[in-house]
Amino acid sequence: MKLSFTKMHGCGNNYIYINCFDQKVTDPEKLSIALSEPHFGIGGDGIILISPSDRADAQMRIFNADGSEGKMCGNGIRCVGKYLYDNGMVGGRTTITIDTLSGVKTLELNVRDGKMQTARVDMGAAILEPAKIPVNMAGSSVIDAPLVVDEKVYHVTCVSMGNPHCVIFFNEDDVDDLDLSRLGPKFEHHPLFPERINTEFVNVLPDGSLKMRVWERGSGETWACGTGACATGVAACLNGFCKPDTDITVHLRGGDLTIRYTTETVFMTGAAATVFKGEIEL
Numbered sequence: 001m002k003l004s005f006t007k008m009h010g011c012g013n014n015y016i017y018i019n020c021f022d023q024k025v026t027d028p029e030k031l032s033i034a035l036s037e038p039h040f041g042i043g044g045d046g047i048i049l050i051s052p053s054d055r056a057d058a059q060m061r062i063f064n065a066d067g068s069e070g071k072m073c074g075n076g077i078r079c080v081g082k083y084l085y086d087n088g089m090v091g092g093r094t095t096i097t098i099d100t101l102s103g104v105k106t107l108e109l110n111v112r113d114g115k116m117q118t119a120r121v122d123m124g125a126a127i128l129e130p131a132k133i134p135v136n137m138a139g140s141s142v143i144d145a146p147l148v149v150d151e152k153v154y155h156v157t158c159v160s161m162g163n164p165h166c167v168i169f170f171n172e173d174d175v176d177d178l179d180l181s182r183l184g185p186k187f188e189h190h191p192l193f194p195e196r197i198n199t200e201f202v203n204v205l206p207d208g209s210l211k212m213r214v215w216e217r218g219s220g221e222t223w224a225c226g227t228g229a230c231a232t233g234v235a236a237c238l239n240g241f242c243k244p245d246t247d248i249t250v251h252l253r254g255g256d257l258t259i260r261y262t263t264e265t266v267f268m269t270g271a272a273a274t275v276f277k278g279e280i281e282l
């Protein structure tokens with residue numbers, strides 16, 4: 001059996017996109033593990049299925065490289081917008097909707113020469129995680145709360161953007177120097193996060209922008225995470241490093257995203273790119 005796919009990335013967060021309008025995937029968990037593997041598969045951070053929806057232009061489902069399913073993918077949703085627009089699946093409209101496990105999201109597409117370049121996504125309201133970690137909590141949410149990992153105290157702010165994120169701001173260490181392959185799994189599998197967690201390691205730069213590295217549950221270190229950048233922008237506001245209702249630049253390993261946190265919602269703006277198309281024998 002042959003499967004057509006498109007490799008796309010948003011700020012280096014690269015997934016294998018499968019058009020399920022005309023193809024069927026029966027075991028997406030197993031397929032994601034096989035295709036994400038770089039030596040025997042295609043290589044990537046996971047797969048994203050694009051299917052018909054009865055309440056939006058399309059539905060997307062995201063599977064991490066280990067086969068687990070995420071509820072939402074910020075970099076992925078911009079790529080799905082590009083896929084739909086560039087392939088003529090939304091009749092040239094630049095306002096489109098995409099159904100996700102975390103609700104229907106609206107995208108405003110910025111188009112040049114018939115191709116989508118960037119998208120602004122209304123990601124929905126940030127959900128402040130209820131306190132599971134004792135001590136130093138503002139209200140009933142986890143904001144700047146101490147969490148011991150490997151006998152060291154980290155101060156974490158937990159924000160859900162449909163999927164769970166734990167954001168840590170570093171004053172002294174440059175996040176570029178952290179050994180994420182050692183540290184990331186300790187947060188991902190910490191007993192306080194039974195559903196596992198995506199973790200963002202962040203420096204606030206002198207100009208007020210944010211430098212972020214991410215360890216994603218189910219995929220390890222990726223070059224960017226859209227929901228993670230949103231959670232980081234929100235956490236920066238909650239901790240007084242940035243201001244709501246302003247554009248916050250988040251520098252990721254694979255590019256920049258612009259985040260705006262308002263009382264009603266979080267907006268994320270960034271690019272999406274097609275890398276190549278292919279067909280794989282299963």
Ligand SMILES: N[C@@H](CCC[C@H](N)C(=O)O)C(=O)O
Pocket residue numbers: 013062064069070071072073074075076163164198216217218219222224225226227228
């Ligand atoms: N890379 C994504 C998030 C993908 C899902 C995540 N690893 C999870 O399991 O929650 C993004 O750009 O948001």
